Amino acid sequence: MAGKDDPEYDEFCDPDNPRKVKYEDILAASKRILGQIVRTPCPRCHMSSRLGMDLYMKQEFLQHTGCFKERGVRNTLLLLSEEQRKNGVIAASTGNHAIALSYHAAQMGIPSVVVMPVHAPITKMTKAEKTGGKVILQGNSMAESKLFAMSMAKEKKMVYVNGYDHPNVIEGQGTIGIEIVEQVPAVDAVLVPCGGGSLLAGVAIAVKHLKPDAEVYGIVTDRTCSMVEALKKNERIFLPLDTTIADGLAVNKVGVNTFYNLKSGILDKMVVVREDWVARALMHITDEERCVIEGAAATTVASIMAGLFPNLKGKKVVCVFSGGNIDTTTLTRALERGLVAEGRMVKFKVTVSDRPGGMSDLCTLMANVGVTMRDCVPERAWIRGDVFSCQLKVIVETKGWDHTKTLVEQIKKHYKDYFFQDINEHVDSNSGAKRGPCLAPNPVCMQK
Known part of the structure; x- marks a missing residue:
C-alpha cells in the first residue's frame, strides 16, 4: 500500500478508496466546459454501406489540440483552487494529454509541466512545447515517466493531473457520451478506444444512463491489452508494452477509478483487434472519409473491418475517433502497410x-x-x-x-x-482477432 509519503501516492487515484463517477458529475462537467471546448460533429460515414451498418464517427480529432483529452483537462483545471492554480499542474503523458494540459493551462494562466517518455512521438512533443507547457523527456515507459512526474509534483507542491484516472478527467471525457446520444438518438452501439480507461469509463457511464439498451464496447489492440488483462484477472496488473501504432493506448497499468467503474457492469465487452487491421483502417478512413486520425482512434473501425461485430450488422453504430495527432512518418508507414494488406501494393x-x-x-x-x-x-x-x-x-x-x-x-x-512476396500467404480472414471478457450480466450481443 502506498502511503501519503510515497511518491506514487495520489489521493484522487487511491486503490484503497476508488471513486465512483456518477452521471450527474458528467452532466455538471458538460455545463462547466460549455463553450470552452469544441462540440464535435458526429456525421454518418461513407463506409456505412460497405461495412453493412449505419456507421457514425464522433470527430474528437477536431478539438483545438486534436484530441478528446481537452474535455477532462479543462474540467479538472476549472475545479482547482486559487492556491493550486498558482503552484501549477504537472502530468505524465505519451502525448495527447500533455498537449491538452499545456494548451488549457496556458489559456488559464496556470504554470504547467509535462513529462513524456523519451520515445514519445516527435509530433506530440513539439505540439506540447508550442502550446505553452514545459516538456521534460524522462523514462523509457509511461510508468517511469509517471514516477518522475509524481515525485516532482510532491517536491514542487504542484497538482498531478492523471490523464486517464483523475475523477474530474473521467467526468470531462464522459461529456462525449452525452453528445453522442443527443446527436444520434437511436444509437444501438458505441465503440470506444481504451488505454488507461478514462474515455471508455466516462462514455459508458453517460450512454448507459441516457440509453440503457445501447451497447458500449471498449477496443484495444493486441499490443495494448492492459485493460483486457486487468478485467480478466479482476485486478490492475502491470503489463510490459512493445511499440504500437496505437501509441495513445500504450498504458502499462490501467487507472484505479477507471477499472473500478468499468467492472461495475456498465461495459458490454472488451474487444482486441490486431494491429495490421488498424493500419488497414487508417488507410480506408483517409481514403474514404478524408480524415487524418491516429492509430488509437482507428481501432474502432479496425475492429468492425476485422469482422468482430457481426451482431451490429444493420444497426446504428458510433465510433469515437479519439484523436488525430499522428506523425507523418507513422502515417506513411501505416498507409503503405494498409495497401500491402489489401493487395494494392x-x-x-x-x-x-x-x-x-x-x-x-x-x-x-x-x-x-x-x-x-x-x-x-x-x-x-x-x-x-x-x-x-x-x-x-x-x-x-x-x-x-x-x-x-x-x-x-x-x-x-x-x-x-x-x-x-506473400501472395501465397494472403488470407483475408480474422485469424488472430479476438474478443475480451464479456462484462454484461445479460449480453445483448449474445441474444438470438
Missing part, C-alpha cells in the same frame, strides 16, 4: 533478359495489365545461370487482389523465373 522478383528491350518488355506487360510501378532495382551479380539475364526486384500498385492475380497470371505466362 505488391512486391515481386522476376528474371528478364539483360539485352536491349528486356526491361522494356516487362514495363509494357505491366502497362497493359494496368499496374503502376513504384520501384524497380536490377540485380546482376548475385544471380546464377545465364550472364545475359537480370533479376528485377519490383514494387507495383494495383487495384486490389483481383487485379494482382491478373498480374501474377501474366508474369507466369511470359517468364520462367519469378517470385511474388
Whole structure:
C-alpha cells in the first residue's frame, strides 16, 4: 500500500478508496466546459454501406489540440483552487494529454509541466512545447515517466493531473457520451478506444444512463491489452508494452477509478483487434472519409473491418475517433502497410533478359495489365545461370487482389523465373482477432 509519503501516492487515484463517477458529475462537467471546448460533429460515414451498418464517427480529432483529452483537462483545471492554480499542474503523458494540459493551462494562466517518455512521438512533443507547457523527456515507459512526474509534483507542491484516472478527467471525457446520444438518438452501439480507461469509463457511464439498451464496447489492440488483462484477472496488473501504432493506448497499468467503474457492469465487452487491421483502417478512413486520425482512434473501425461485430450488422453504430495527432512518418508507414494488406501494393522478383528491350518488355506487360510501378532495382551479380539475364526486384500498385492475380497470371505466362512476396500467404480472414471478457450480466450481443 502506498502511503501519503510515497511518491506514487495520489489521493484522487487511491486503490484503497476508488471513486465512483456518477452521471450527474458528467452532466455538471458538460455545463462547466460549455463553450470552452469544441462540440464535435458526429456525421454518418461513407463506409456505412460497405461495412453493412449505419456507421457514425464522433470527430474528437477536431478539438483545438486534436484530441478528446481537452474535455477532462479543462474540467479538472476549472475545479482547482486559487492556491493550486498558482503552484501549477504537472502530468505524465505519451502525448495527447500533455498537449491538452499545456494548451488549457496556458489559456488559464496556470504554470504547467509535462513529462513524456523519451520515445514519445516527435509530433506530440513539439505540439506540447508550442502550446505553452514545459516538456521534460524522462523514462523509457509511461510508468517511469509517471514516477518522475509524481515525485516532482510532491517536491514542487504542484497538482498531478492523471490523464486517464483523475475523477474530474473521467467526468470531462464522459461529456462525449452525452453528445453522442443527443446527436444520434437511436444509437444501438458505441465503440470506444481504451488505454488507461478514462474515455471508455466516462462514455459508458453517460450512454448507459441516457440509453440503457445501447451497447458500449471498449477496443484495444493486441499490443495494448492492459485493460483486457486487468478485467480478466479482476485486478490492475502491470503489463510490459512493445511499440504500437496505437501509441495513445500504450498504458502499462490501467487507472484505479477507471477499472473500478468499468467492472461495475456498465461495459458490454472488451474487444482486441490486431494491429495490421488498424493500419488497414487508417488507410480506408483517409481514403474514404478524408480524415487524418491516429492509430488509437482507428481501432474502432479496425475492429468492425476485422469482422468482430457481426451482431451490429444493420444497426446504428458510433465510433469515437479519439484523436488525430499522428506523425507523418507513422502515417506513411501505416498507409503503405494498409495497401500491402489489401493487395494494392505488391512486391515481386522476376528474371528478364539483360539485352536491349528486356526491361522494356516487362514495363509494357505491366502497362497493359494496368499496374503502376513504384520501384524497380536490377540485380546482376548475385544471380546464377545465364550472364545475359537480370533479376528485377519490383514494387507495383494495383487495384486490389483481383487485379494482382491478373498480374501474377501474366508474369507466369511470359517468364520462367519469378517470385511474388506473400501472395501465397494472403488470407483475408480474422485469424488472430479476438474478443475480451464479456462484462454484461445479460449480453445483448449474445441474444438470438
